[in-house]
Amino acid sequence: MNNLFIASTILKILLIPAYRSTDFEVHRNWLAITHSLPISKWYIEKTSIWTLDYPPFFAWFEKFWSMFAQFADPNMLVVDNLEYASWETIVFQRLTVILSELVLYWSLQRYIRYFGNQYVNWLVAASVFLHPGLLIVDHMHFQYNGFLYGILILSIVEAKRGQLLLSGILFAVLLNFKHIYLYMAPAYFVYLLKAYCFTSDQLSSFSIQRFITLGGAVIGVFALSLGPFIHQLPALLSRLFPFTRGLCHAYWAPNFWALYAAADRCLIFVGKRLGWIMNDAALGSMTRGYVGDTQFAVLPDIQASHTMILTLIAQIAVLQLLWRKPTFDNFLSSLTLCGFASFLFGWHVHEKAILIVLIPYSLMAANNKLHLRTFIILSAAGIYSLYPLLFHAAETPIKITFTLLWTLMIVTGLAFTMKTSIKSILHPVEVLYLLGLIVLQLYSSIVHELVFGGLEFLPLLLTSVYCGVGVIYGYLLAMINVCFTC
Structure with a gap:
């Protein structure tokens, strides 16, 4: 890992001048807010449209x-x-991402130490630390996901070691850094309740003392986080949970709702030919991520409560398996699939949230051939879905070359440990799907501009839908694997 760490750090330093998104300004603004203002104003300050909307621990991280x-x-x-970006600012903020990723490096070192087979786990750890998704989202687009997934993996490692109380505390800390991980909380709740609070399979073995210890520790973490902001708690919560946003983000994440929105687009053409009565006000709404923009022209409109119900139903399917057999492997599967369900069915899901699927699933890739097969499909579709974030031609060779090198090293290496080949793992239809990603890239980067010279939304729509098919297919494969192995 040391050589990979050095090589990846050099690459990340070379990417300092690369493209950066508005998220760079978001975090610069948060630096300014937490440094220049008293904490009583952190969650009510709104000079910039990029207001502080992460939990308090992340605010202190910026501080x-x-x-x-x-x-x-x-x-x-x-x-x-606003929009301040001197060269010193750019270098400093880029370096904070690189330095904060030391948490991920340390957590993966512990993963290698405690998870058995050194070579296999080295490959898995390398797949996470060198993940193209993290390179694209953190070191080019600009975020701090590597640091956050470092905390998550530390929690998972402690669960593997049997240190369940510490695992729960670390996850509570993570929730107070970024609340998107709430989607994984049901898996933690079920696992810790059954594996920690019950001392055997008998219901009579429930330990009140352990339950109080666990609950007190988690409440203590939240009290430490939220306590200083108790007087602005309504403002803080409204920032963390902005349900007034639309169902789909401006660029559709490759999930169920991308296919739903695309189906509505197709039905519009059919409806116009057949004279259907349609919602005229919604005819252009699904391709934008504006506030309250959730209307569909033909299909029924979706409310936030509907997405919550679908997410819970999908999570319950794996949580009941975890409750019946609370092993570590079932915990890791349930944790991953709970995050997966939130990505597929959640409200206003960002395309960057695919990392909540790809990173945890990397830890399962070496478990068996079906998991590796799923990992290949998910990685291809998920990583490619992030490509539109880097829309300048200068970044295209970087993202493609790094993805190919990562695939060659990680996927080929994992297949070798199973004494098989990638070709023998994948079904011919799956191979065709992967080849389709190459065709889609050629169309999006070259052919579209030559043929249309406009319709900028079309490559994005095709990318969302095509990757959405792969992601949903990967979810079905994962569910089948988990249900048959539990």
Whole structure:
């Protein structure tokens, strides 16, 4: 891992001048807010449209980095300096991502140490640390997912070691860094309740003392996080859970709702020919992520409550297996599939959230051939779905080359450990699907502009739908595998 760490760090440093999204300004603004304002104003300040909308531990994380930012360029810490991006600011913020990823590196070192087969687990750890999704989203687009997944993997490692109380505490800490991981909370709740609070399979073995210890520890973490903000708790919660946003993000995440929205688009053409009565106000709404923009022209409209119900139903399917047999392997499967369900059926899902599927599933890839098969399909569809985030031609060779090198090293290596080949694992139809991604890339980057010279939404629509098919197919494969192995 040391050589990979050095090589990847050099690559990430070389990417410092690369494309960066509005998320760069988001985090610069959060640095300014937490450094320049008292905590009583952190969650009500709105000079910028990029208001602070992560839980308090992440706010303190920004506060920590701001103490060093003032030595790089104090102007980046001025709240009114919107869109400020001096070279010193760019270098500093990029370096914070690289340095914070040391948490991920440390967690993967512990993963290798405690998970048995050194070579296999080295491959799995390398697949996470060098993941193209993290390179695209964190080190180019700009976020801190590597740091956060480091905490998640530390929690998983402690669960593997049997340190369930510490695992639960680490997950509670993670929730107070980024609340998207709430979707994984049901798996933690069921596993810790059954494996920690019950000392045997008998219901009579329930330990009140352990339940109080676990509950007190989790409540203590939340009290430490939310306590200083108790007087602005309504404002904080409204920032964390903005349900006024539309069902689909501006660029549809490759999930169930992307296919649902695409089906509605297709039905519009049919409806116009057949004279159907349609919702005229919704004819252009599904391709935008505006506030309250959730209407469909033909298909029934979807409310936030509907997505919550579908997500819970999908999660219950695996949680009941975990309750009946609370082993670590079932916990890891349930944890991954709970996050998967949230990505498929959640409300206003960002395309970047595919990492909540890809990173945990990497830890399952070496379990058996069906998991590896699923991992290949999911990785291909999921990573490709992130490509539109880097829409400049200059970044195209980087994202494609890095993905191919990662695939060659990780997927081929995992297949070798199972004494098989990628070709023998995949069904011919699945091979055709993967080849289709190459065709889609050629169309999106070359053919579309030559043929249409406009219709910018079309490559995005095709990418969302095509990748959505692969992601949903991967989910079905994963569910089949988990249900048959539990």
